[in-house]
Amino acid sequence: MLALDIAALEMRFPGLDTPVLSIENLHLPAGGGLAITGASGSGKSTLVNVVTGLEPATRGSVCWGDTEITRLPTGRRDAFRAAHIGLVMQDFHLFPGLSAYENVVLPVRLARRLKPGERERALHLLEISGIARPGQPIETLSRGEMQRVAVARALLPKPGVIVADEPTASLDRRIGGEVADLIVRLARAEGATLLVVTHDPALVERIGRHIVLDGGRIIEDAGKAEAA
């Protein structure tokens, strides 16, 4: 598990006068949980992109544990993300033509050989995520099942952090609740720090700490005490 430390972070896009994201200071302890809410355009996605190293920061620093990923070059950022950050996205981003199992191991396989035990771990993760047939082609699964496969994929390399961007937004209420439950449960069981962008009040409730973004700034930080 990894702690998150953000200091003097600023994200600017060309052609925009004001920064799309500006965070003076944010600390999330290792193994903690954080829900991020805000209207669209409030900087949530930009925050996700910069803490996962998908985008370089304009200024300031983002540290996961001892690693300041804002200082890493692209290749090392990619490698860090692959090793330490499990990503779950609103649109699943699974790859048709492959089975559920193949989707889970794909990112690892594209980077290196599977380590001994990773095959079993992948099958185990699928099982506890409620996917009965790992060999089933991904495009024949229901949307809820797809997101479960995506969760299993995020957890395969034993990441210290799980970042979920609107993981339940494209699912109906009941299925969304089940997926939310799965994410929180597995993050706890694996001891991973959990960062979730969501509109789902039930999910926010379960995570505890909750920040609200507006115009790229944190305007509310609730539940810090309990989470820390």
Added chain:
Amino acid sequence: MMGFILADLRRFKGGALAVVVLIALSVALSVAVTLQERAVRLGSARAAEKFDLVVGAAGSETQLALSAVFLQPSPLPLMSGAVLEKLARDPRVSFAAPVGFGDSADGRPVVGTTTALVTALSPTLAEGAIFARLGEAVIGADVPMRLGAQIKPMHGAADSGGHTHVELAYTVRGRMAPTGTAWDRAILVPIRAVWQLHGMGAEAEHGHDHGDEAPDGAAAEDHDHAVHVEPDAALDEHFDAETPGIPAVLVKPKTMGDAYRLRQEYRSETTLAVFPAEVLTRLYATLGDARSLLLAIAIATQAIVVAAILLVTIMHVGARRRQIGALRAFGAPRRAVFAIVWGELFLLLLAGFALGLAIGYGAAWAISAALASATAVHMPVEFTRADLSLAMWFAALAVLVSIVPALSALRLSPAAALRA
């Protein structure tokens, strides 16, 4: 990696197939042109190999060479039989065989000649024996007749309004071994039979003291050559100044030097001497020009196809931005993304190339087979070492071409790609 590439290709199998077929057809075009030109060149060169020097009446060199080597039916002017006599007695000549064209049977040329040529073409016969009487024939390896069969020669060809010679039917006595030349389709008969059928029996007034292959001492022969041809009459392969006119004489000089000297001597007002191989070389130069032109067209086609494919794949990468972004986001290193995009296109190009080779080879083979059945000239369809370097060039080009979309995939920012 491979599994992902294959799954991806399966997903876009329509497009992938189109790319493969496009490449295959354009490659097949150049392969077929290259192979076919080579096949025709090699095949006819080998066909001409057996004929060192051809002497005929003054006229077209090309026509003379083509008629002698490929038995192409064409009205050659006749030259005086005295030329044959002179050549036959020349010490520099190992043999001089007259060839009389003009007749055909079932669309196959009936060629009047001597036993010397039969022996030169096929030192040992596949079956039977050489003709020994006027009414006997030796057939080429490809003539579908049995020994003992009767051949009724037709003056000219059936499709050009010929008439059948009723005076004589040849009996097949032997079959030559395959020579890979147009002569495999020919029916070889004694030249004197041809002369007599055409009323050119100038030697009717002469009694020859020579029999078959025996220069002296053979029994004298009495010929009755009004219109009737005596099929049982023995051969007479001695030629003198009274020998009737002939279209061409195939000459086997003893040495290379003799060949050049003979050619020089027989290039005169009334006669023409050619090395068929040389005439063919000149024809190949023309053929080579045609090949260069066709090949240039084929390569231009390939360039257009490659450009079109490049366009399609770059657009395709654009359409796959999300997928590529996701791969990066979920931890696939850039080299993996590069390898996937590069590998997919390279695989398609390679598959297209392989298919194109097969199609081109098949086409050249089919064309050669058709030509061979029409001319009996065996056309070898074969790859050579030079083709290897062409293939290397293609592979190198394929590597380079498929790098372009891979690079464009690398330039995508994963965050931006995911947002798309």
